Amino acid sequence: MQMSGGQALIKSLEMEGVEVMFGLPGGAILPVYDPIIDSPIRHILVRHEQGAGHMAEGYAHATGRPGVAMVTSGPAATNIVTPLCDAYMDSVPLVVITGQVPFSAIGSDAFQECDTTGITLSVTKHNWLVTDPADIPRIVREAFHIATTGRPGPVLIDIPKDIVDPKNPRSAMEWYWPTLEDIQKDLPGYKPTTKGHPRMIKEAARFILESERPVIYAGGGILKARAAEALRELVDLTGVHVVTTLMARGAFPDDHPLCLGMPGMHGNYTAVTAMQKADLLIALGSRFDDRVTGKVAGFAPEAKIIHVDIDPAELGKVRRPDVPIVGDCKLVIEELVKAVRELGDQPDRSAWKSRISGWQEKYPLTYQQDFEEGGPLKPQFVLEKLRDSTPDDTIVVSGVGQHQMWTSQYWKFNHPYTWVNSGGLGTMGFAVPAAVGAKVGRPDRMVWAVDGDGCFQMTAQELVTASAERIPIKVAILNNAYLGMVRQWQEMFYDERYSEVYLSPDLPDYKLWAEAMGCVGMRVESPDEVQSAIDKANEIDDRPVVIDFRTDSSEKVYPMVPAGLSNDDIVVDPSQGEGGH
Amino acid sequence: MAVTHHTLSVLVENKAGVLTRIAGLFARRGFNIYSLAVAPTDDERFSRITIVVDAESKPLEQITKQLFKLINVVKITELHPDEAVERELMLVTVRAEPTVRGQIIELVGVFEGKIVGVGQEQVTVMLAGAPNKLDDFEELMRRYGIEELQRTGRVALPKLDRATTRLHSVSGMVS
Numbered sequence: 011m012q013m014s015g016g017q018a019l020i021k022s023l024e025m026e027g028v029e030v031m032f033g034l035p036g037g038a039i040l041p042v043y044d045p046i047i048d049s050p051i052r053h054i055l056v057r058h059e060q061g062a063g064h065m066a067e068g069y070a071h072a073t074g075r076p077g078v079a080m081v082t083s084g085p086a087a088t089n090i091v092t093p094l095c096d097a098y099m100d101s102v103p104l105v106v107i108t109g110q111v112p113f114s115a116i117g118s119d120a121f122q123e124c125d126t127t128g129i130t131l132s133v134t135k136h137n138w139l140v141t142d143p144a145d146i147p148r149i150v151r152e153a154f155h156i157a158t159t160g161r162p163g164p165v166l167i168d169i170p171k172d173i174v175d176p177k178n179p180r181s182a183m184e185w186y187w188p189t190l191e192d193i194q195k196d197l198p199g200y201k202p203t204t205k206g207h208p209r210m211i212k213e214a215a216r217f218i219l220e221s222e223r224p225v226i227y228a229g230g231g232i233l234k235a236r237a238a239e240a241l242r243e244l245v246d247l248t249g250v251h252v253v254t255t256l257m258a259r260g261a262f263p264d265d266h267p268l269c270l271g272m273p274g275m276h277g278n279y280t281a282v283t284a285m286q287k288a289d290l291l292i293a294l295g296s297r298f299d300d301r302v303t304g305k306v307a308g309f310a311p312e313a314k315i316i317h318v319d320i321d322p323a324e325l326g327k328v329r330r331p332d333v334p335i336v337g338d339c340k341l342v343i344e345e346l347v348k349a350v351r352e353l354g355d356q357p358d359r360s361a362w363k364s365r366i367s368g369w370q371e372k373y374p375l376t377y378q379q380d381f382e383e384g385g386p387l388k389p390q391f392v393l394e395k396l397r398d399s400t401p402d403d404t405i406v407v408s409g410v411g412q413h414q415m416w417t418s419q420y421w422k423f424n425h426p427y428t429w430v431n432s433g434g435l436g437t438m439g440f441a442v443p444a445a446v447g448a449k450v451g452r453p454d455r456m457v458w459a460v461d462g463d464g465c466f467q468m469t470a471q472e473l474v475t476a477s478a479e480r481i482p483i484k485v486a487i488l489n490n491a492y493l494g495m496v497r498q499w500q501e502m503f504y505d506e507r508y509s510e511v512y513l514s515p516d517l518p519d520y521k522l523w524a525e526a527m528g529c530v531g532m533r534v535e536s537p538d539e540v541q542s543a544i545d546k547a548n549e550i551d552d553r554p555v556v557i558d559f560r561t562d563s564s565e566k567v568y569p570m571v572p573a574g575l576s577n578d579d580i581v582v583d584p585s586q587g588e589g590g591h
Numbered sequence: 592m593a594v595t596h597h598t599l600s601v602l603v604e605n606k607a608g609v610l611t612r613i614a615g616l617f618a619r620r621g622f623n624i625y626s627l628a629v630a631p632t633d634d635e636r637f638s639r640i641t642i643v644v645d646a647e648s649k650p651l652e653q654i655t656k657q658l659f660k661l662i663n664v665v666k667i668t669e670l671h672p673d674e675a676v677e678r679e680l681m682l683v684t685v686r687a688e689p690t691v692r693g694q695i696i697e698l699v700g701v702f703e704g705k706i707v708g709v710g711q712e713q714v715t716v717m718l719a720g721a722p723n724k725l726d727d728f729e730e731l732m733r734r735y736g737i738e739e740l741q742r743t744g745r746v747a748l749p750k751l752d753r754a755t756t757r758l759h760s761v762s763g764m765v766s
Contacts, residue, residue: 131612132619136662139608156662199604199665323656 014181015143016041016174019107020049022150025187028078030054030069030450032062036082037122039109041175054450054479059086061443061472063093067102068447071430072405072455074236076103076157077447083109084122087168088129092437095133097164099434100257101234103157104164105150112172113141113180126168135163143173143183152193160202161321162234202320206337206345214292214316214333215349221290221314223362224250227273227302230257230433231295231319235339238262238426241294244347248356251366253281255296257433260423270366274302275571276415279373282569282577284366285310293317295339298328299434308576318342375419376583377565379537386562387537389413389488393420396458396486399544403428404456405448409441409465412494415567417460439468445483446476456484456548463489463513463520470523476554477528484547485524485556490563491515498566515560524556532557596625597651598675598747601640601658602666605631609663613640616661622654626744637665641746670747677747680719682707683729686736687714695735702728713738 013021019042023031030052035043046053056062059081066077081090087108097104111120127139136156138149146169153165172178194200218224232241238261245252245268252262253273262269273281285291291313296302303309306328317324317331318339325334335342377390393416406421407430408414414431423429430448432440445459466487476483493511500508524531530550534543534557547555568583582588603609610629617624625643632639644651651669658664670677687695692714699706699716702724708715718728722745729740 127608128611131615197662200662321660323653323660327653 011185012182013185014041014174014176015140015146015169015183016176016181017045018143018146018183018185019150019169019174020045020051021185022147022187023051023078024049025147026150026154027075031078031080032056032065032069032447033080034059034062034082034086036086036109038083038111038171039080039086039107039169040082041171041181042080042107042109042169054446054475056443056475057471058469059089060092060439061446061469061475063090063104063106064096064437064440064443064469065447065450065472066104066106067093067097067100067440068407068430068444069451070097070102070104070447071444072427072448073451074427075451076105076154078105078107080107081109082122083111083126084124086122087124087126091130091133092435094130094164094166096432096435096437096440098133098135100432101162101230102164103162105153105157106164106166108166108168110139110168110170112178113170114172116170126166130166133164134166135161137166137168139168140170140173143181146173146183147186148188148193148196151188152197155190155193156197156200160200203322203336204320204338204341206318206335206342208345210333210335211342211345212349214318214335214346215353217290217314217316217333218248218250218292218350219353219356222357222359223288224248224290224292224359225270225284225288225313226250226252227255227285227291227293227296228252228258228261229255229294229296230261231339232258232261233295233426235295235320235341237295237338237340237343240340240343240347244343244350247347247350249359250292251284253277253285254423255299255302255433256418256431258296259418259421259429260426263424264422265424272418274299275304275573276419276567276569277302278375278419279569279580279582280366280369282571282580283369285313286577287365288313290314290316293319293331294343295319297324303328304571304577304579305575308578373569373582373586376585378585381537385537386565387535387540387560389416389490389559389561389565390420391537392486392488392534392540392559392561393417393460395540396460396544397421399541399548400458401456404458405430405445405452407431407441407445407448407457407459409459409461410436410438411462411465412490412498412565412567413460413462413465413488415495416488419567438462438465441465442469442476442483442485443472445485446472446481449476449481449483459483459485461485461487462494463487463491463515464493466520467513467518470527473524473527473529473554473556480552481554482551483554484550485529485554487520487556487558488561489515489520489558490561490565492563494563495567497563501566502570503572520556520558524554524558527554529554529556531555533560534558535560597644598670598672598677598745599642599644599651599655599658600668600670600747600749601642601664602632603638603640604663604665605636605638606663609638610640612661612663613642613658616657617642617644617654620654620657626742628744628746630746641744643745668749670749674750675747676750677722677745678719679722679725679745680717680743681725681729682715682717682741683732683737684708684713684715684739685732686712686738688712691735695732698728698731704728
């Protein structure tokens with residue numbers, strides 16, 4: 011069947027099972043937008059290309075399916091670089107399609123031309139500049155294959171206008187759809203290892219049985235590999251405690267007695283300390299990020315390391331593992347369960363368990379809400395109310411900063427894929443568009459974005475998209491009138507010299523702004539108004555809701571391991587006295 | 592050559608932009624490329640890139656693993672100098688006034704080089720060989736005055752196993 015490159019592109023997306031895409035048209039991509047009218051694929055028109063990228067990420071986080079975004083050339087392509095980098099850091103499967111000036115004009119500084127493949131080289135798993143319309147089905151299939159297999163990640167396809175424009179004879183192609191074998195033959199250098207080495211798995215099982223103080227260090231790879239159930243089985247079999255990193259919140263249920271919660275710079279005391287004192291860390295799909303390890307030389311000094319990751323480059327990048335296993339987390343954990351079962355009974359670890367419960371009792375997460383008239387509203391109080399007033403499977407999305415840390419700390423994540431945030435890149439403004447994407451992917455779920463006032467101002471325009479497309483997300487702005495995390499660092503490490511961090515609580519007026527964007531807007535200033543506002547928001551299901559919670563500017567995130575220090579130097583809430591070990 | 596240099600032989604798909612991906616990866620991860628040679632292999636779908644990398648600051652393992660993650664990279668071999676045949680080509684234009692020209696020609700002969708250009712006051716010499724041989728020749732030419740010099744960067748292949756190597760040595764094919 012003869013068709014144009016543009017038709018072939020849309021048909022290829024349909025063949026890949028794409029149901030929804032996020033984007034914004036422009037000159038160079040116009041011919042690809044035309045066949046969308048006749049396609050069953052739902053297109054969501056964003057207000058800024060960065061929004062399209064983060065929506066596709068939110069969709070991918072919530073559904074496990076690759077997110078798809080399509081934008082035009084030049085400024086549109088540069089606007090989507092941030093989401094690409096975000097997805098690259100957090101291993102999110104993303105397929106981004108960008109328009110490009112006609113092939114004959116490339117390199118001539120044409121209108122809206124930029125070197126998109128060059129610019130995105132270091133923030134994609136792979137990218138392509140298509141030069142022949144006949145390559146489109148093959149490249150699209152390769153793109154989805156690469157984005158979703160091995161360590162998932164973003165890919166980009168850059169398409170010159172002439173090869174998709176039916177008015178140009180260069181765009182004609184004969185339709186075909188390649189088989190998986192065809193594309194594997196075309197990718198001789200791409201063969202991800204999924205099955206762990208059996209001898210190493212046996213070795214890991216032996217290490218676990220010999221360990222007196224083991225901790226499972228579960229990372230985002232558990233979710234990417236859809237290994238939450240396998241992990242649960244391993245924990246129930248071995249009785250080993252689990253920490254879930256920022257990217258793995260929900261990978262193991264917070265209400266499980268062996269779950270210690272989040273480790274790291276703002277992790278809870280027990281999760282951080284258990285890792286420090288462990289004699290064995292079982293790292294599953296985690297990458298020893300600096301926000302988890304603190305000063306590497308002082309991290310878990312007595313621990314032997316089992317490191318399971320699908321990306322061989324992660325093994326030994328930060329900490330040399332004693333048992334390195336390259337493979338898919340789900341497959342490896344399943345084999346590990348078998349190997350542990352064959353080896354026999356677990357040792358008695360009651361002394362270790364009682365040390366852990368001692369830390370939990372001594373240093374729980376804590377804050378003080380003052381209920382007197384005029385007492386400032388604490389962000390943690392808002393989060394606890396929100397957590398307790400929403401269904402257990404609510405999807406929570408956050409931006410980056412204090413509000414993100416408090417949400418991760420205070421929410422109870424009991425299901426995988428209920429927590430969506432920007433971990434590696436730390437992209438402020440992630441929450442609103444990512445929440446839109448998550449809600450599009452999971453319309454059956456309640457979706458709450460918890461955002462900061464600084465973050466909200468970066469991407470709030472996507473609430474217009476949400477209103478126009480009837481995507482009823484809910485947004486809780488923890489408005490402390492500051493770039494709160496920066497303020498916290500200036501207070502603690504820069505002698506309270508507050509340089510350029512004040513934002514004002516009422517400029518803009520968030521309630522009016524929300525209403526102007528077609529949302530329901532509310533404002534909450536005192537603790538006694540919190541519950542009724544949340545209840546009201548939960549009842550609204552036909553449009554987005556924004557609640558402006560005016561929270562205490564001076565509240566800080568604790569515990570905290572100051573940057574560059576060892577995790578042994580953890581600082582707890584001042585009311586709990588000295589932390590440390 | 593100091594031990595802080597490593598030679599990587601990288602088999603890649605012969606496609607547009609592959610060299611940029613590789614060079615970019617080195618830059619991004621903080622490695623300095625010492626020399627680089629690229630050409631298609633006997634199979635035109637693939638090229639071989641020989642990279643000599645300055646690995647003083649960081650272990651080579653990480654960059655090798657990162658390289659291998661590039662979709663277009665098919666195979667990477669790290670070549671230890673003792674286990675590789677390494678060759679390089681040099682072109683050098685030297686001041687060669689009539690009084691010293693004889694000496695230069697003699698040295699070129701000793702090093703099995705070739706004079707490929709002759710001017711009134713200079714000669715251009717081509718020399719191929721092991722990199723340290725080129726270093727030695729370069730040093731000797733310096734006293735006559737080097738006007739221009741260009742080396743290709745090394746190309747390398749693994750040494751054949753011992754039995755085969757001996758056989759070749761006997762027949763004089765491998766120096």
